[in-house]
Structures are given as structure tokens and as C-alpha cells.
Amino acid sequence: xxxxxxxxxxxxxxxxxxxxxxxxxxxxxxxxxxxxxxxxxxxxxxxxxxxxxxxxxxxxxxxxxxxxxxxxxxxxxxxxxxxxxxxxxxxxxxxxxxxxxxxxxxxxxxxxxxxxxxxxxxxxxxxxxxxxxxxxxxxxxxxxxxxxxxxxxxxxxxxxxxxxxxxxxxxxxxxxxxxxxxxxxxxxxxxxxxxxxxxxxxxxxxxxxxxxxxxxxxxxxxxxxxxxxxxxxxxxxxxxxxxx
Numbered sequence: 001x002x003x004x005x006x007x008x009x010x011x012x013x014x015x016x017x018x019x020x021x022x023x024x025x026x027x028x029x030x031x032x033x034x035x036x037x038x039x040x041x042x043x044x045x046x047x048x049x050x051x052x053x054x055x056x057x058x059x060x061x062x063x064x065x066x067x068x069x070x071x072x073x074x075x076x077x078x079x080x081x082x083x084x085x086x087x088x089x090x091x092x093x094x095x096x097x098x099x100x101x102x103x104x105x106x107x108x109x110x111x112x113x114x115x116x117x118x119x120x121x122x123x124x125x126x127x128x129x130x131x132x133x134x135x136x137x138x139x140x141x142x143x144x145x146x147x148x149x150x151x152x153x154x155x156x157x158x159x160x161x162x163x164x165x166x167x168x169x170x171x172x173x174x175x176x177x178x179x180x181x182x183x184x185x186x187x188x189x190x191x192x193x194x195x196x197x198x199x200x201x202x203x204x205x206x207x208x209x210x211x212x213x214x215x216x217x218x219x220x221x222x223x224x225x226x227x228x229x230x231x232x233x234x235x236x237x238x239x240x241x242x243x244x
Contacts, residue, residue, distance in 0.1 A: 030127035056239040059232035067121035083169035102212035114155035121151035153188035176214035189215035
């Protein structure tokens with residue numbers, strides 16, 4: 001285990017108690033239970049076998065599966081969720097950088113370098129958002145109607161002040177018609193036809209900006225789930241069961 005991995009693990013344990021409050025204010029929980037073989041097919045991976053444990057409650061600062069393309073080869077790599085800029089003095093800054101607004105990421109100092117040259121696909125098969133209601137915040141689960149995996153548009157960075165730590169952030173955009181009334185933001189979901197362009201190191205900036213739009217939502221379904229998912233310590237199929 002490298003020094004960076006040890007630092008990441010210590011950080012994960014230290015921050016876990018803060019997940020619940022933070023993520024209900026933004027795009028901060030999702031699921032990935034799709035087998036690795038199916039992900040390899042969806043994302044046309046060339047190499048980089050990664051052992052994945054099904055997760056029904058992926059939370060910030062955990063290790064997440066991301067597709068990176070380097071030297072023309074695609075692989076699946078585990079990155080820590082919460083981007084740590086290369087210039088940061090302390091990796092704890094990553095807890096505040098789980099999301100990057102698509103409207104400002106291309107110019108914002110924290111994300112600008114990653115946007116220009118370190119883009120990735122963050123594998124998922126569902127995500128949660130919370131709606132403010134009189135009795136408290138109600139979680140909703142969103143997934144594709146056919147259950148297929150998909151990709152969030154992501155950015156990644158490398159921090160090397162205590163061994164190498166690779167981290168990432170999920171880009172967000174305004175809500176589509178499916179999310180309106182539940183949350184005003186949503187993660188940028190890339191259609192499969194956009195994977196090549198997003199991972200292309202030579203992609204034009206304006207072309208990339210055009211990809212960061214709300215997913216149409218014709219094949220996106222949603223339903224309320226129980227508040228069992230509120231705790232990041234709860235991570236099994238009960239998280240995605242429809243609320244009673």
C-alpha cells in the first residue's frame with residue numbers, strides 16, 4: 001500500500017460522519033452494482049481489470065470506479081470521490097469538491113486543468129436526489145428503465161504531496177424534466193455516443209461544453225425510496241427498494 005493510499009484511507013474514516021448532511025444538498029449518492037464484465041462491454045475497456053463490490057450507496061470520499069483513457073487505451077481505475085487539486089496543501093479539500101458545476105468548471109481554478117486534460121467517465125447504474133417535503137427530505141432513486149449502466153461526466157486529478165492520490169469529481173447541470181420538482185441540479189449523464197469525445201484528449205473546448213447538458217430523460221425512471229439510504233453506513237438492496 002502506498003503512502004497516498006494510506007492517507008486516503010485515513011481520510012475516509014475521518015470524514016464518513018459528515019456524509020449524511022452534505023450529500024442531501026447536492027448530487028452526492030449513487031449506485032453501482034453492475035458486474036465488471038458488463039461494464040467492460042459498455043465502456044469498451046481495453047485493459048485494467050478491477051474487482052468491484054456491488055454498492056447501493058456510493059458516498060463521497062469512497063473509492064469509485066472510473067474509466068480513464070491514456071495512450072489510446074481505456075481502463076477502469078478506482079479514484080477517490082472528491083477532487084483534490086494538484087496545488088492543494090491538504091487532501092481534506094476534496095470533501096468539498098465532489099461536484100463541479102458544468103457552467104463554471106472550464107474556468108474555475110480548482111477544475112480548469114482537469115477539464116482541459118483529465119476527463120473521465122464515472123460508472124453508475126443509478127443515483128439519488130432528495131426532495132424537500134413538509135415531513136423532511138424524501139430520497140428518490142433514478143435509474144435507466146432497462147437497468148443498464150451509464151456514465152457521469154467526470155474530472156480527475158493527481159495529488160502527489162504524500163504519495164500519489166488520484167481523485168475525481170462529478171459534473172452537474174440543471175435538472176431535466178424528470179428531476180424538476182425534486183431537485184434543481186442533476187449529474188451530467190453522457191449518452192454512450194459521447195464517450196469517445198469526452199475521453200478524447202484533443203477534444204475542442206466548445207464541443208465538450210455542448211456535452212454538459214441535461215440528459216433528455218426519456219428512458220430515465222424515478223421512484224421514492226426509504227430514508228434508510230440517508231446513512232452511508234447502510235449499503236444493500238434495501239436502499240433502492242420503493243418506499244412503502
